[in-house]
Amino acid sequence: MLRVAVTAALRTVAVRSFAQMPAQQRVFAPLVVSAHKQMGQIRQYSAKAPLTKKTLEERIVLVLSLYDKIDAKKLTLDSDFTKDLGLDSLDHVEVVMAIEEEFGFEIPDGDADRFKTPRDIFQYIADKEDVFE
Structure with missing residues (x-):
């Protein structure tokens, strides 16, 4: 019961100020603020930014180049993971x-086992996320 009330109060706090809250929800407002301080920052997500082939390629190369066992100088989209x-x-x-x-x-x-090059990952994500441009 308390969890439901706190959840309802959280939603209300996000929409209304304390003064605009109904009296029965004002009781839980200090609890909500305290819980908010303990949890830290609350993330709010929006829609994903659209992917283009260029940004997709850049993100894949960046992730792979940050991996400590991959030499960034040898990394291309056609580099074989095991051989190169x-x-x-x-x-x-x-x-x-x-x-x-x-x-x-x-x-x-099963899909990951077929990745032999970064280009395979690129093509898989492009197909999954419908990247055409």
Whole structure:
């Protein structure tokens, strides 16, 4: 019951000021403010920015170049992960996890196993996110 009331008060605090709240919700307002201070900043998400092929390529190359086992000088979209960049299977999994985190969706293991080059990742994300331009 208290959780429902606090949730309702949170929504109300976001929309109205304290003075505009109904009296029964004002009771929970200090609790909400206290909970807000304990939780820290609340994130508010908006729609994703549209992806273009150029930004998609830049983001993939950036994520891969930040991986400590990849030499940025050898990195191109056509570099083979094992032959050119020297990654093993564990490194491959970590790269896929970094890509998943960057783009905000999970890549099934069966699909991830087919990634041999950054271009494969590029094509997979372009197909999944409908990037055509």
